[in-house]
Amino acid sequence: MDEIIRKLAISQKELLNLQKRLSQNSKLMAKEETQTFIFDLRDYADSLAIVTDPVKDAEAEKIYEAADLATILGEQNALLHQIIEGLKAMVAGTVAVDFFGQKDGELRRTLSSLEGLVELNGLTLQDNRDFQRLLQNEQITLSDPVAEAPHETGKKPGFFKRLFGKNE
Numbered sequence: 001m002d003e004i005i006r007k008l009a010i011s012q013k014e015l016l017n018l019q020k021r022l023s024q025n026s027k028l029m030a031k032e033e034t035q036t037f038i039f040d041l042r043d044y045a046d047s048l049a050i051v052t053d054p055v056k057d058a059e060a061e062k063i064y065e066a067a068d069l070a071t072i073l074g075e076q077n078a079l080l081h082q083i084i085e086g087l088k089a090m091v092a093g094t095v096a097v098d099f100f101g102q103k104d105g106e107l108r109r110t111l112s113s114l115e116g117l118v119e120l121n122g123l124t125l126q127d128n129r130d131f132q133r134l135l136q137n138e139q140i141t142l143s144d145p146v147a148e149a150p151h152e153t154g155k156k157p158g159f160f161k162r163l164f165g166k167n168e
Contacts, residue, residue, distance in 0.1 A: 001086045001099065005051055008079045009058035012048045015072050018064045019045055027140050037131050041069075044124050048076070050113050051083060054100055066135055066142055069128050077121045080114055087111045 019041045028034045052058070064072060089095040091107050099107060134140075 001083065004079055004082050004086075006055055006058060008048060008076060008083070009052035009055035010061055011072060011076050011079065012045055012052050013058055013060040014062055014064055015041070015045045015076070017060050018066070018069070018072070021142050022066060025140065025142060027138070031134075034131060034134060037127055040127065041124065044117075044120050047117055047120065050110065050117065067132065069132070070125060073121055073125050073128065077118060077125075080118050080121065084111060084114050084118070087114065 019038060022028055022038045022041070028038060086095070087099065087107055087110060090097045090099060091104065091111060097103075097107065099110070102110060
């Protein structure tokens with residue numbers, strides 16, 4: 001079970017890295033529908049912490065592209081199912097309870113949370129189809145330059161000038 005959770009923690013880090021790269025793309029963040037998907041992706045990845053928090057040394061091993069989202073989510077779905085089966089065996093008493101020191105009630109709550117995560121994973125996979133279609137139709141890649149606001153060095157306007165839009 002520890003190895004499965006470790007794999008999930010690594011996959012979580014890789015998904016968070018991809019989500020961060022997606023959120024830095026100005027073309028994607030300019031559209032409300034893609035922006036919502038990217039933020040939902042972050043919420044999903046953060047929710048994996050229910051079981052990955054105890055794994056402290058997990059580091060991303062691969063750098064994924066947006067086209068790989070279905071692969072990542074599919075792998076996470078399989079890992080979540082393996083963890084759920086292990087927890088069900090612990091709750092049923094057929095396997096010794098050894099899940100981060102949790103007792104019966106805690107195990108049942110964790111199990112319920114993970115079943116909800118599987119559902120969220122499936123919804124994210126469905127939304128990913130539309131996201132991938134949009135990426136293809138608009139030919140957006142993560143290698144597109146990130147737009148930064150132009151500014152002159154040493155001539156940053158003060159707070160109130162920026163607030164009220166007064167220019168010299």
